[in-house]
Amino acid sequence: MDLEQDFYKSLLDNLYDGVYFVDTDRRITYWNRGAERLTGYDSEEVLGCYCRENILEHVDDKGVKLCETSLCPAVKTLRDGRAREEEVYLHHKKGHRLPVAIRVAPILSPDGKVVGTVEVFSDNTPRVISKQTIEELQRIALLDPLTEVGNRRYAEMNLKFRLAEQDRYGWPFGILFIDIDNFKAVNDRFGHEVGDDVLRMTARTLVGSLRSFDLVSRWGGEEFLALVINVDTGSLLGVADKLRKMMEQSSITYGSQTLSITISIGGTLALNSDSVESIVRRADDLMYRSKAEGRNRTTLG
Structure with a gap:
């Protein structure tokens, strides 16, 4: 039986997708290597923990927390x-939100009772920049x-x-000019290394939250700039x-500190008379x- 269990564990560990099991209390009982790769959390960090305890913290596309409600899959x-x-957004260990497609199925006991769930999840990022694309952009300094990004x-x-x-x-388009709130205070308090982590987290969250053609x-x-195509003011x-x-x-x-970040946004649709300078200004x-x-709001004009 141990050999059979080892065989199936090896199969699961070699899947590209993330896989984890929870019991009826949503305590994590298994965490494969794909889950480690996608979330940044090693199995030793999560086994025995509740999935809602500052690990995945799933939210929907409106930012509503799912893990603390009956909306949890x-x-x-x-x-x-x-x-x-x-389709939800998980909280990566590095801080950013990662869009994932999840599939949840019940784990049944021999007598047919639900004793847990298995969740399989995969990266659903609409804009994954390939290694070749990154190298080409670096080569031409873009x-x-x-x-x-x-x-x-x-x-x-x-x-x-x-x-x-x-x-x-x-063809209409608009831009969003985005600034991290209180970023200087982050650098002053935590240092530039943490500030760099915040910039990376912000970029990854923005990329993962945009549509594939933006x-x-x-x-x-x-400061970041998002170019959003085929939109009107409402969209x-x-x-x-x-x-x-x-x-x-x-x-x-x-350590024991959690650093949360907000952004302020200015958005505008392009006019026929616009130049790059005028629309950005x-x-x-x-x-x-x-x-x-x-702060932490959007102003359109």
Whole structure:
């Protein structure tokens, strides 16, 4: 029997997807290598812990916490014994929110009772930059080396392209100018190494929260720019609020301290008369209005 169990454990450990088991109290009883790779948490850190205890902390695309409510997919399956699939965002050990597709199924005892669940989850990031793409961007100096998203030059190139496309075909787009709230205080209190971790966490959360055809770049310092295509004012606000809520649910833990981050956003739709400078200036001014009105908010104009 031990050989058979070792065989199946070896199979699960070699899956690319994450797999973990929980009992009826949602205590984690198994955690494969795929789960370690996708979440950053080693099995020794999570076995015996409850999945809702500052580990995965699933949220939906509106930033609503699922693990503490009846909305939790595992809770639903424990109650009704039905398998289900959902798309959620987990909390990575490095702090950022990672979109994942999850599949939950019941674990049944010999007499048919639900004694736990098995969850299989996979990376659902809509924009995974391949290693070859990263190397090419580095070669032509369009990649920000710290966050591994496009840099300011990359953003300006794409803005010029979208403005020309709008002028020629009338295809609408907007931009979101994003600034990390109180970033200087983070650097002053925790040091620049932690500040770099916050920048990386922010970039990964933004990339994972955008649609596959949108893009995010680091404009400079703690500022990012998201280029959002095929939107009107309402849908641009929806994208902005999703980014803001996902950042609210992102955090980094240092020892006993948990560092949570918020962002302020200024958003605007492109006008036919816009240049790169004018649309960015307008979004930047709107972002500062969000700062002045209390931070962690979006202002459109």
